[in-house]
Amino acid sequence: MDSAFIPNGVRRCAPGKFLVVLAVAGAVLLWGVYAMLLCWFKGLNQTNMNNNYGFALWIWADLAVIALGGGAFFTGFLRYIIGKDELKNIVNYAVLIGFICYSSALLILAIDIGQPLRGWFIFWHANVHSMLTEVAFCLSCYFGVLTIEYIPLILENRGIDRVPFLHHLGHNMHDIMAVFAATGAFLSFFHQGSLGGVAGVLFGRPFSYREGFFIWPWTFFLFTWSAAAYGPCFTLLITKITEAVTGKKLVKDNVVELLAKISGWMMVTYIIAKIVDTLYWANVTAPSKGLTLMDFYSHNAFYGVWILILEIVIGGIIPAAILITDKGRKSPAARTTAFVLAVIGVCVNRWVMVLQVMAAPVMTFDKWALYYPSWQEVATTILPVAYGVILIAISYRYLPIFPQEPELNPID
Amino acid sequence: MKAEENHGNTKKFGMVIDLDVCTGCGSCMVACMAENNVPFRKDESDKLKSITWMRVYKLSNGKPYPETDICYLPRPCQHCEGHEGHSPCVSVCPATATDYDMQTGIVSQIYTRCFGCRYCMAACPYHARYFNWYDPVWPKGMEKYLNPDVSVRMRGVVEKCSFCIQRYQAAKNRAFMEGKADIEEGDYQTACTQACPAGAITFGDLNNPAHAVYKLKKQPNAFRLLERLGTNPKIYYLSSREWVRRAGDNYLKNEGPAKIG
Numbered sequence: 104m105d106s107a108f109i110p111n112g113v114r115r116c117a118p119g120k121f122l123v124v125l126a127v128a129g130a131v132l133l134w135g136v137y138a139m140l141l142c143w144f145k146g147l148n149q150t151n152m153n154n155n156y157g158f159a160l161w162i163w164a165d166l167a168v169i170a171l172g173g174g175a176f177f178t179g180f181l182r183y184i185i186g187k188d189e190l191k192n193i194v195n196y197a198v199l200i201g202f203i204c205y206s207s208a209l210l211i212l213a214i215d216i217g218q219p220l221r222g223w224f225i226f227w228h229a230n231v232h233s234m235l236t237e238v239a240f241c242l243s244c245y246f247g248v249l250t251i252e253y254i255p256l257i258l259e260n261r262g263i264d265r266v267p268f269l270h271h272l273g274h275n276m277h278d279i280m281a282v283f284a285a286t287g288a289f290l291s292f293f294h295q296g297s298l299g300g301v302a303g304v305l306f307g308r309p310f311s312y313r314e315g316f317f318i319w320p321w322t323f324f325l326f327t328w329s330a331a332a333y334g335p336c337f338t339l340l341i342t343k344i345t346e347a348v349t350g351k352k353l354v355k356d357n358v359v360e361l362l363a364k365i366s367g368w369m370m371v372t373y374i375i376a377k378i379v380d381t382l383y384w385a386n387v388t389a390p391s392k393g394l395t396l397m398d399f400y401s402h403n404a405f406y407g408v409w410i411l412i413l414e415i416v417i418g419g420i421i422p423a424a425i426l427i428t429d430k431g432r433k434s435p436a437a438r439t440t441a442f443v444l445a446v447i448g449v450c451v452n453r454w455v456m457v458l459q460v461m462a463a464p465v466m467t468f469d470k471w472a473l474y475y476p477s478w479q480e481v482a483t484t485i486l487p488v489a490y491g492v493i494l495i496a497i498s499y500r501y502l503p504i505f506p507q508e509p510e511l512n513p514i515d
Numbered sequence: 516m517k518a519e520e521n522h523g524n525t526k527k528f529g530m531v532i533d534l535d536v537c538t539g540c541g542s543c544m545v546a547c548m549a550e551n552n553v554p555f556r557k558d559e560s561d562k563l564k565s566i567t568w569m570r571v572y573k574l575s576n577g578k579p580y581p582e583t584d585i586c587y588l589p590r591p592c593q594h595c596e597g598h599e600g601h602s603p604c605v606s607v608c609p610a611t612a613t614d615y616d617m618q619t620g621i622v623s624q625i626y627t628r629c630f631g632c633r634y635c636m637a638a639c640p641y642h643a644r645y646f647n648w649y650d651p652v653w654p655k656g657m658e659k660y661l662n663p664d665v666s667v668r669m670r671g672v673v674e675k676c677s678f679c680i681q682r683y684q685a686a687k688n689r690a691f692m693e694g695k696a697d698i699e700e701g702d703y704q705t706a707c708t709q710a711c712p713a714g715a716i717t718f719g720d721l722n723n724p725a726h727a728v729y730k731l732k733k734q735p736n737a738f739r740l741l742e743r744l745g746t747n748p749k750i751y752y753l754s755s756r757e758w759v760r761r762a763g764d765n766y767l768k769n770e771g772p773a774k775i776g
Contacts, residue, residue, distance in 0.1 A: 146670045147631070148648040153563035157636030157646060217631020217646065217671025224610040224630045232601070235609035235634050307603035307640035307744055309765075392743050393765030465640035465741060467762045468574045468588070472563070 108262045108501050112509030115500050128492040135486025138479040142214050149479040155472040156461045161215040164484045166298055166453035168204040168211075169242070170326070171446065173334025175201020175249060176291035180331075181365065183284035192358045195256055195504045196345075197338045202249045203494055207487030209246060214483050234300035241294030248287040252280065260501050292327050299326025302456040309392040310399050311460040313384060321380050322456070328376065332369035333449035335362050336422070340442040345499065351512045353505040360432045363441070367426025370445065374419040377452075381415070399463050403471035406459050410451060418448015527596075527620035528678055529721040529749030530708070531731040532589055534759055536715040537571075539587030544569045546710030547591075550679055552665045554651030566645040568592070568676040569707050576758045586759045589716065591707065592643040592676035593740060593748030594622045603746055604635035604644060612673075620721070620749055621678050629672040636673060640741055641748075644675045678718075679705040700726050721749060738763045 104118045115121070141149045152159045178197035182190040213219055225239045258264065258273030296319065302311035303320025313320040339359055346353050385396040400408045425431035425441035432438055462472055476484075498504055547553065547569040559565050569591045576584040595602035600615040602622055612629040615622055636644045650670040653661070661667065664681040668674050686702040700719050708718040719726030731737065732751045738760045739748050754760055761771065 146648065146650070147646070148564075148670075152633075152646075153561070153648075154565075154636065154642060154645050155563055157633030157644075215632070217633070217673075218629070218669075221610075221628075221630035224612075224628060225632075228610040228612070228628055230606075230609055230611040232606045233609040233634070235607065235632065239609060301607075301634070304607065305603065305638050306597075307638055307741070307746055309744065390767060393767055393770065395767065398765075461637065465744075465765075466642075467765060468572055469642070 105501075108260060110259075110261060110501070110503040112514065113503075113512065114514055121496070121500060124496055125493060128489045128496070131489035132486060132493065135482045135489060138482035139210075139214050139486065141479055142483065143219055147215075147217055149477060151474055151477040151480065153472075153474070156458075156474045158457050158461055159474060160458075160476040160480045160484055161211050163454050163457045164487075165208045165211050165215075166457060167450045168487065169208050169295065169298060170330045170449050170453060171334060171337035172201040172204025172208075173291065173295060173330030174336075174338030175204075175252075175334070176245070176287045177331040177334050178338060178362065179252070179284035180288040181362075183281040184288060187361065187365075189358050189361055192505070192507050193338065193342065193354050193362060195502075195506070196342055196354075197335070198249060198252045198256070199495065199498055199504060200338055200341055200491075202246075202253045203487070203491040205242065205246045205249055207490065208242065210487065211483065234297045234304055237297035238294055238301065241290045241297065245287055245290040245294060248283050248290060251276070251283050252287065255280070256498070256502050256504070259503050291330070295327040295330040296323040299323045299456075302460055305460065308460050308463075308465060309389055309394050310463045311456055312388065312392075313380065314388060325373070325377060325380060328369070328373045329449055329452060332366060332373045333445050335366040335369075336426075336442045336445035339363060339366070340439070340446055341495075343439055343442065345495065349499070351508065353508050353511065355507055355511065356433075358507075359438070363426050363432050363438060366445070367423050367432070367441075370419060370423035371427060374415065374423055377415060377419065381411070399459070403462065403473065405473055406455075406462060406471075410455060410459070414448055414451040414455065418444050418451055422448065525618045525620075525722070526720045527722040527749065528683075528703075528719070529594065529620065529728055529732070529751065530591070530705075531717045531728045531737070531751045531753060533715045533717075534586050534588060534752050534754040535756070536713045537587045537589060537711075538713055538715075539571055539573065540712065541571055542710040542712055543589050543707035543716065544571060546706040547676070549660075550662055550665070550706035551677070552651075552661045552667045553674075554647070554649075554653075554667070556649060556652070564648050566647070566674065568643075568645070568674070570642075574759065574762050576756075584756065584758070586754065586756065586762075588752070588759075588762075589707070590641060590643065590740070591750060592622060592678075593641050593746065593750045594620060594676075594678060595746040595748045596620060597747050598745065603638040603640065603744075607634045607638045609634065619680075619683065621680055621683075622675075623677060623680060624673065624675055626666060626668045626672050626674065631671040631673065633673060640744060640746065644673050646673050647671060682706075736760065740764070 109115050174197045178190055178194050181187040182194045213222060216222055229236045255273045255276040258269050264270050299322035300320055303313040303322030306312050313322050315321045339362060342354055400406055422441035422445040425437050464470055544567060551568060553566050553568055569589055572588045572590055574586040574588055600617060602615055605613050605615045605622060610628055610630055612625045613635055633646055647668050647670050651667055683703045686698045690698045705718050708716040717727050717731055719728040721728055721732060723729055734753055736753050736755055737751045739751055740763050743764050
């Protein structure tokens with residue numbers, strides 16, 4: 104039925120099976136869209152956010168997907184700027200995952216603001232002192248770059264490629280992609296950093312506040328670093344899941360191992376910096392505000408030292424240790440475990456830098472405030488996952504996302 | 516440094532609240548809501564969604580009877596000056612919807628520019644900023660009693676204490692009509708100050724030696740909330756009780772309020 108649009112040399116499932124996958128993901132998507140419309144038309148009273156929790160699940164989701172989508176800019180940086188040629192076999196997928204992550208982040212932000220129709224004020228009345236302004240500008244620009252990076256891939260579809268103009272357009276865009284990869288890397292260094300700065304500049308919130316360099320708190324650099332380190336792990340994890348779902352080997356092990364090795368060493372350097380930052384904050388910054396480390400991890404029902412261990416040890420040191428060793432990288436089970444732990448680690452980091460900041464009391468007569476999201480918040484957070492599944496399914500079916508797929512899965 | 520950056524000879528409005536005098540009656544909260552058209556809902560049991568520009572906290576020394584002692588602490592917006600006007604909330608607002616006025620020291624909120632990102636709420640350690648989770652709905656007939664000098668706010672924007680800035684504007688207009696060069700201390704007083712039956716709240720220009728707050732803020736028992744964070748607030752509190760002064764900020768076990776500037 105749609106065989107004319109399926110890339111040469113690969114086999115795809117029957118259209119019926121494909122449509123069932125789309126229908127299931129589409130149902131979840133519609134659930135999320137319904138919740139989104141409720142938030143837009145009835146307001147943010149549909150959420151469980153409150154005056155203590157101005158930032159909640161959505162901001163965490165935003166920060167998390169942008170960190171996880173960091174695989175796009177860093178893989179592009181390694182491929183086009185550093186010249187790691189093997190990564191051309193996974194960079195397409197990294198771009199697609201980045202595109203999904205960033206479009207999701209923008210959508211969530213559009214739901215999260217109290218007056219969505221005024222969203223453009225952030226550009227029009229921009230406050231240059233605000234980290235959020237920098238986030239908005241860089242995020243929007245980088246989403247534009249990701250779109251430009253994704254378009255040549257769309258143009259490679261067999262049906263579209265038959266049109267001479269589009270064929271040449273795609274070809275020429277490929278030729279200049281290094282420029283966009285460099286632009287994307289430049290923008291990403293800033294918006295990943297400014298997302299870290301969002302929490303780091305809050306000098307009224309000792310849990311997140313960090314000193315820094317010039318106008319940038321240390322979290323600025325840590326967020327960029329962690330996105331570059333952990334983002335590729337997410338790209339590799341989604342690749343692994345895609346391979347499991349399709350039942351095919353899609354990327355050769357040497358490519359996976361190269362990206363995993365770079366990611367592992369990035370994690371090592373990041374986690375050292377993170378530990379130094381934590382020690383300085385616990386021993387110098389927080390005490391200068393009259394607080395001790397344990398003030399942030401006690402007297403409440405949820406946030407204990409376990410979350411620090413989960414983030415730094417289980418989600419940082421362990422996956423880094425696995426990925427920097429030859430034995431760990433070559434073992435599919437150990438490698439996949441490292442990817443999962445790394446994704447958990449970076450998500451926990453983003454969680455504490457949003458939700459624990461809101462939860463921890465600052466005034467001595469204030470109390471810890473815990474929060475659980477409403478179903479509307481959960482549904483709108485799952486919405487991008489369903490959207491991602493749909494976009495990956497369509498892209499995988501109709502576009503040559505994995506250049507090594509025909510070679511790894513020859514058709515008899 | 517330019518005069519406008521350190522307030523120079525300009526005004527710097529602030530409050531001194533005597534916690535030994537405050538009885539916790541809540542008149543300040545009521546007056547504030549009436550003066551500023553602060554919306555409320557039929558069911559206000561979820562205090563985390565309530566809007567209380569002025570909120571009275573109940574503090575306890577935590578000791579058992581007979582040593583139990585309590586203190587009521589009224590908490591308006593602290594109108595932080597931060598460092599050269601970079602108060603925690605003003606510097607983070609991405610749309611310049613909140614502003615630090617170097618002429619008055621008042622942190623204002625521009626409701627029609629706020630798009631409800633709530634970053635300012637995350638930045639404020641005093642919980643002095645409130646989000647309009649709902650559209651304001653007034654009981655039938657009550658809309659006739661709204662203050663015509665204060666705009667009501669719509670759903671989806673942040674609001675907070677403005678030091679009754681409409682009263683400042685009215686006082687300036689009156690002074691101009693009467694040919695006065697400047698307003699006097701009594702010309703501009705906030706609603707909470709006037710409503711307090713115990714006279715616990717004193718309001719005025721912290722820069723003006725003729726105003727009561729100028730002297731009161733220099734009392735040995737004066738302190739500010741969370742002074743160590745560098746927020747540089749303009750609300751001063753007075754208390755003769757050390758545990759109350761200590762409750763104003765976080766201290767390590769070996770530290771005490773007396774050691775802090």
